[in-house]
Amino acid sequence: MDNQLQKLKEELLLRKYSPQTIKTYTKITEEFLKSNKTPREFLISKQKNTNSTLRTIFFAIQFFYKTCLNKELKQEIPLAKKQNKLPIVLNRQETQTLLSSPNNPKHQLSLYLLYYTGLRLQELINLKWENIDEKRKIINIKNGKGGKDRVIFLHPEIIKKFQEVRTGKNGLILLSSRGKKYSKKSIQEIVKQNAKKAGITKNTTPHTLRHSFATHLLEAGADIRYIQKLLGHSKLETTQIYTHIANKDIKNLANLI
Numbered sequence: 735m736d737n738q739l740q741k742l743k744e745e746l747l748l749r750k751y752s753p754q755t756i757k758t759y760t761k762i763t764e765e766f767l768k769s770n771k772t773p774r775e776f777l778i779s780k781q782k783n784t785n786s787t788l789r790t791i792f793f794a795i796q797f798f799y800k801t802c803l804n805k806e807l808k809q810e811i812p813l814a815k816k817q818n819k820l821p822i823v824l825n826r827q828e829t830q831t832l833l834s835s836p837n838n839p840k841h842q843l844s845l846y847l848l849y850y851t852g853l854r855l856q857e858l859i860n861l862k863w864e865n866i867d868e869k870r871k872i873i874n875i876k877n878g879k880g881g882k883d884r885v886i887f888l889h890p891e892i893i894k895k896f897q898e899v900r901t902g903k904n905g906l907i908l909l910s911s912r913g914k915k916y917s918k919k920s921i922q923e924i925v926k927q928n929a930k931k932a933g934i935t936k937n938t939t940p941h942t943l944r945h946s947f948a949t950h951l952l953e954a955g956a957d958i959r960y961i962q963k964l965l966g967h968s969k970l971e972t973t974q975i976y977t978h979i980a981n982k983d984i985k986n987l988a989n990l991i
Contacts, residue, residue: 735767738802745801750881754856762794773799774811788814820979821945822936829946832938835928843895844908844916844924848940850889852947852965854879855940859916861907863900868893875966884966948973952980 742763746756766776773795780791792813799805824832829849836842847858857878865874871888878884908916921940929938936942948961962973 735764738767738798739764741802742798745797752856752879752881758790759794759797762791763798766795766798773807777811785814818975821975822938822942823949823979824934824936824938824942824946826950828932828934828936829943829950831932832925832929832934832943835932836924839895839898840908840910841924841928843892843899844921845928845943846889846892846895847907848921848925848943849947850892851886852944853886854944854966855918855921858940859906859908859918859921862905863903863907866896866907868896878966880968882966882968884963886964945976945979948976949980952976 739760743756743760746759751759766773769776769779771779776795777788777791780788783791792811796807799807833842833845833849836845844858847853847861848855851873853861853875857875860877861873861875865876866888867874868888871893873886873888875884875886906915908921910916910920925938925940925943929936944965948965951961951964952958958973958977959970961976962970965973967973
């Protein structure tokens with residue numbers, strides 16, 4: 735089994751899958767191999783999970799079969815449908831209350847970066863001072879999801895926060911008081927605790943601020959294709975979900991009755 739898992743990791747690395755995907759696929763495959771179940775039986779045993787998790791399990795096993803065993807899944811296994819749930823979004827007042835909640839300047843900066851850039855959590859914790867171009871007022875996102883680079887605007891509010899915490903010109907922007915890299919869990923806790931402090935009852939995560947960033951831009955009249963580029967979405971259809979929650983047009987309908 736160890737040899738199979740090693741081969742799996744190598745195949746994932748060769749295809750430049752992200753470290754998180756490699757970790758996830760390896761963990762799923764290891765559990766699958768230890769179960770001694772068929773792919774179909776293994777998926778049936780995981781039915782309590784969300785559709786999204788079931789899809790990940792399916793793709794992990796499918797990848798293992800194709801690249802490590804040189805086989806296609808013989809059994810016809812229905813792929814769980816992708817759930818089209820609308821994302822949770824904060825209104826502008828909730829957002830500003832949340833941003834002003836932290837007492838710790840670095841905690842506040844992390845919230846500002848999440849909201850005013852729409853960064854993914856992984857992109858945030860890997861953001862470096864070298865990625866910031868204050869003269870051109872842009873942020874260069876390197877090796878984002880899918881290994882893609884992109885450019886986003888540098889908001890004036892972030893520049894102000896940089897002046898409060900900046901100690902150098904190189905290295906990671908978000909470092910703990912001990913000089914260590916922030917973990918995903920650390921940022922998640924920062925968001926959770928400050929949302930609670932701000933009296934926000936919505937389930938607020940780092941990704942909520944990304945959703946809010948996109949929705950507020952759309953409501954303000956930004957072209958959806960520009961928002962797509964800022965978020966780093968490969969397909970416009972992914973970005974179009976925000977058209978279902980932006981209330982710019984919904985409010986206008988109220989004037990018709």
